Amino acid sequence: MRSTLRTRRASHHRRTTARIAAAVVAGALTLTVTACGGDDNKDDDGGKGGDKNTGSSLQLPKLDGENVSVAAVWGGAERKVFLKVLDEFEKRTGASVSFVPAQDPIISFLESKVAGGQPPDVAMLPQVGAIDQAVANKWAKPVGPAAQKQLDKNYAKGWQRLGAVDGKQYGVYFKAANKSLVWYNTKVFENAGVKAPKTWDEFLKTAQTVYDSGVPPVSVAGADAWTLTDWFENIYLSQAGPEKYDQLAQHKIKWTDPSVKDALTTLAELFGKKGFVAGGAKSALQTEFPASVKQTFTGGDQPKAGMVFEGDMVSLAISETKAEVGTDAKVFPFPAVGDASPAVVGGDAAVALKDSKGAQALLTFLASPDAAKIWAQAGGFISPNKSLAMSAYPNDVQRGIAKNLIAAGDDIRFDMSDQAPQSFGGTPGKGEWKALQDFLSNPKDVAGTQKVLETAAAKAYKD
Numbered sequence: 451m452r453s454t455l456r457t458r459r460a461s462h463h464r465r466t467t468a469r470i471a472a473a474v475v476a477g478a479l480t481l482t483v484t485a486c487g488g489d490d491n492k493d494d495d496g497g498k499g500g501d502k503n504t505g506s507s508l509q510l511p512k513l514d515g516e517n518v519s520v521a522a523v524w525g526g527a528e529r530k531v532f533l534k535v536l537d538e539f540e541k542r543t544g545a546s547v548s549f550v551p552a553q554d555p556i557i558s559f560l561e562s563k564v565a566g567g568q569p570p571d572v573a574m575l576p577q578v579g580a581i582d583q584a585v586a587n588k589w590a591k592p593v594g595p596a597a598q599k600q601l602d603k604n605y606a607k608g609w610q611r612l613g614a615v616d617g618k619q620y621g622v623y624f625k626a627a628n629k630s631l632v633w634y635n636t637k638v639f640e641n642a643g644v645k646a647p648k649t650w651d652e653f654l655k656t657a658q659t660v661y662d663s664g665v666p667p668v669s670v671a672g673a674d675a676w677t678l679t680d681w682f683e684n685i686y687l688s689q690a691g692p693e694k695y696d697q698l699a700q701h702k703i704k705w706t707d708p709s710v711k712d713a714l715t716t717l718a719e720l721f722g723k724k725g726f727v728a729g730g731a732k733s734a735l736q737t738e739f740p741a742s743v744k745q746t747f748t749g750g751d752q753p754k755a756g757m758v759f760e761g762d763m764v765s766l767a768i769s770e771t772k773a774e775v776g777t778d779a780k781v782f783p784f785p786a787v788g789d790a791s792p793a794v795v796g797g798d799a800a801v802a803l804k805d806s807k808g809a810q811a812l813l814t815f816l817a818s819p820d821a822a823k824i825w826a827q828a829g830g831f832i833s834p835n836k837s838l839a840m841s842a843y844p845n846d847v848q849r850g851i852a853k854n855l856i857a858a859g860d861d862i863r864f865d866m867s868d869q870a871p872q873s874f875g876g877t878p879g880k881g882e883w884k885a886l887q888d889f890l891s892n893p894k895d896v897a898g899t900q901k902v903l904e905t906a907a908a909k910a911y912k913d
């Protein structure tokens with residue numbers, strides 16, 4: 451990625467995390483004692499959840515006979531729900547929509563499609579850096595007036611800026627994620643006699659007690675290395691603070707910096723403790739994200755793990771088990787390593803790659819609460835759309851997470867690896883992903899991991 455793009459983009463992230471951290475922590479602590487399944491017909495957001503009308507005022511063009519293709523890396527349950535969103539778009543416009551399964555890294559996938567003369571009309575880009583690259587490669591098309599109108603109406607400026615490049619809007623952030631949550635099996639906690647921890651030291655003590663009760667404390671999705679970057683980022687943000695976080699995200703400090711050593715050493719307290727990672731490192735490196743969630747909430751009183759770390763999307767995987775969010779599965783904020791719990795967010799933005807009526811209409815739809823409502827009702831989804839009624843979410847846990855995300859407004863700290871060049875922060879088998887997978891296998895090698903990370907980062911940021 452170009453250095454100028456990194457410098458320009460970085461200014462959007464130099465905001466304090468204090469307000470979002472306070473909001474998320476307060477809300478998530480409340481969630482641990484809140485039961486699932488509030489009245490879905492009742493908007494409990496105090497009149498701040500958006501348009502309460504059941505009808506829609508969204509105007510979309512008629513697109514009879516027009517084909518619209520959408521590329522995304524989503525699979526499994528996420529793809530199934532997104533297809534429902536696209537089905538609704540088809541009904542409203544008459545267009546024929548096709549889903550194009552993409553591989554990580556999506557930029558490389560799109561490069562092959564563009565080279566072959568078959569780019570999709572719209573791509574769902576999971577990284578800020580990917581939007582930068584799509585613009586730098588002259589693939590991305592600016593949003594049209596109708597989509598911009600929806601963005602101005604429904605989105606905080608912070609979320610709009612994340613989808614903009616050099617002041618021009620390209621991305622519509624359809625899906626957001628609070629990536630600072632730990633989900634736990636309530637039966638495991640009850641049997642072990644423990645409560646949700648607030649600090650890292652308390653977290654390790656809780657893990658030890660859960661282990662002593664006969665259940666491995668933590669399920670880790672090592673096969674999906676993006677979860678490992680999230681582990682590091684949460685520890686680093688809480689321990690080193692937001693200023694250092696921004697510096698590392700911009701590669702203004704090296705990965706050999708002492709602050710990185712401190713964070714990896716802290717993470718090794720978990721990864722390196724025998725029996726703490728379900729199945730050990732070898733098993734974890736073969737465990738994909740959905741499986742890491744499901745093995746935490748299946749097996750009755752003896753699941754394969756007591757806790758699993760990841761964002762609000764965990765609830766969608768839980769919904770594919772017999773466990774219920776809010777009763778069998780509850781959540782607490784990522785424990786504070788430093789002065790406060792961290793608050794890291796991520797998201798997926800829709801970007802048009804063709805100057806077509808259908809592409810712009812889809813961006814307009816995805817920027818509306820109508821589209822967000824479909825996935826919100828299914829669970830495992832948080833929308834940055836402030837006009838979406840909180841009653842759309844299926845339970846109080848999801849509502850609480852969504853409320854705190856919206857309350858954060860412009861004060862959001864985006865996932866660090868998603869800000870990095872994709873060759874470093876978002877490519878399987880390379881860069882940060884590969885380095886942290888190797889670290890999971892050998893958490894004693896902190897210095898070696900730092901050197902590998904810095905070598906890969908220096909090359910990626912230079913390129």
